[in-house]
Amino acid sequence: MVLLVGVGSVGANAQLGAFYSKPIENRTLSDRWELDSATRRGTFLLTPYKPLFITAGRWSSNPNEQPYSENPVYTYPLKIDLGKYEAKYQLSLKVKMLQGIFGGHGDLWVGYTQKSHWQIYNATYSRPFRETNYEPELILNFATNFPLLGLRTRMLGITFNHQSNGRALPLSRSWNRVMLHAGFERGKWVVLLRPWWHIRDADDENPAITSHVGRGDALVVYKAKRHVLSLLGSHSLRWGAENRGQLQLDWAFPVRGNLRGNLQLLTGYGETLIDYNHNQSTIGLGVILVDWL
Numbered sequence: 001m002v003l004l005v006g007v008g009s010v011g012a013n014a015q016l017g018a019f020y021s022k023p024i025e026n027r028t029l030s031d032r033w034e035l036d037s038a039t040r041r042g043t044f045l046l047t048p049y050k051p052l053f054i055t056a057g058r059w060s061s062n063p064n065e066q067p068y069s070e071n072p073v074y075t076y077p078l079k080i081d082l083g084k085y086e087a088k089y090q091l092s093l094k095v096k097m098l099q100g101i102f103g104g105h106g107d108l109w110v111g112y113t114q115k116s117h118w119q120i121y122n123a124t125y126s127r128p129f130r131e132t133n134y135e136p137e138l139i140l141n142f143a144t145n146f147p148l149l150g151l152r153t154r155m156l157g158i159t160f161n162h163q164s165n166g167r168a169l170p171l172s173r174s175w176n177r178v179m180l181h182a183g184f185e186r187g188k189w190v191v192l193l194r195p196w197w198h199i200r201d202a203d204d205e206n207p208a209i210t211s212h213v214g215r216g217d218a219l220v221v222y223k224a225k226r227h228v229l230s231l232l233g234s235h236s237l238r239w240g241a242e243n244r245g246q247l248q249l250d251w252a253f254p255v256r257g258n259l260r261g262n263l264q265l266l267t268g269y270g271e272t273l274i275d276y277n278h279n280q281s282t283i284g285l286g287v288i289l290v291d292w293l
């Protein structure tokens with residue numbers, strides 16, 4: 001039994017190694033989500049999910065020095081002395097729990113993403129971690145392969161998503177969502193769409209979060225040799241006073257060998273949960289170890 005497990009692990013790790021050895025422009029949703037028989041690696045193997053990056057320097061036009069909520073219990077009464085410069089990083093992994101369910105077309109995944117913002121340059125305030133967001137997900141994904149509006153539909157699915165910052169009153173922020181997702185490809189282009197529904201509870205810490213962060217997002221990725229451009233946008237799907245959202249542009253570029261830099265521009269609401277109703281523009285520069293594909 002030990003030998004069989006070892007052989008299976010070696011085979012799966014070899015497939016994972018083959019994924020990373022592929023030129024970036026040839027990586028597909030099928031590689032990342034194991035949508036074809038040739039890309040399936042089995043269950044209980046950690047694989048990449050969202051980008052894994054370290055941003056050494058990030059500048060904000062408007063640091064959130066007094067977080068507030070539409071629920072007055074969750075409004076911070078004091079001003080926080082934040083610097084405009086900080087660092088941030090993101091870790092993101094997923095593991096397949098069940099494979100080939102619902103007639104052989106579905107896979108059940110567990111995903112986990114953690115993003116931290118660190119006021120490392122703020123010596124006056126003892127260089128604190130300003131905010132960390134924890135995001136576990138349960139993802140049911142179905143492989144598809146049919147044309148739609150000039151694109152190839154490669155996957156459809158549904159996700160239960162929990163996101164929180166793990167803090168106490170009055171800085172606690174969290175929400176639960178049910179998401180639908182659809183993934184499309186065409187040549188060097190990848191498109192991911194995710195509408196979601198906010199599951200409200202009686203004691204809502206951030207009651208207007210969908211009016212600021214949005215009710216869905218769209219990701220567009222373009223791959224060109226060792227460069228990757230991605231545009232991620234979310235929107236409230238409302239107009240007038242609630243016409244809000246976020247736009248994030250990333251450029252991953254080669255530096256030396258396997259090392260790649262990452263330039264990120266962001267504007268809007270909700271870069272972190274504590275900032276869900278805070279509008280700012282940021283620019284960050286660092287390195288990226290794992291991209292969307």
